[in-house]
Amino acid sequence: MSDSPNAHAKWSKYKIDDEGNLVRGETCPTCGPGVFLAIHKDRKTCGKCGFTAPTP
Ligand SMILES: [Zn+2]
Numbered sequence: 001m002s003d004s005p006n007a008h009a010k011w012s013k014y015k016i017d018d019e020g021n022l023v024r025g026e027t028c029p030t031c032g033p034g035v036f037l038a039i040h041k042d043r044k045t046c047g048k049c050g051f052t053a054p055t056p
Pocket residue numbers: 028029030031032035046047048049050051
């Protein structure tokens with residue numbers, strides 16, 4: 001059993017949606033498609049317009 005932290009860290013930037021698609025990030029609801037939100041530990045922010053939302 002390996003419990004290397006790297007094995008999971010690799011996936012920290014990604015998530016899989018309900019249909020099994022790889023989701024790289026969320027786009028800004030204000031700026032629209034093409035502008036991705038920066039995902040932080042407890043929030044996500046847009047560097048362009050300043051949009052901020054808490055992550056679940
Ligand atoms: Zn924005």
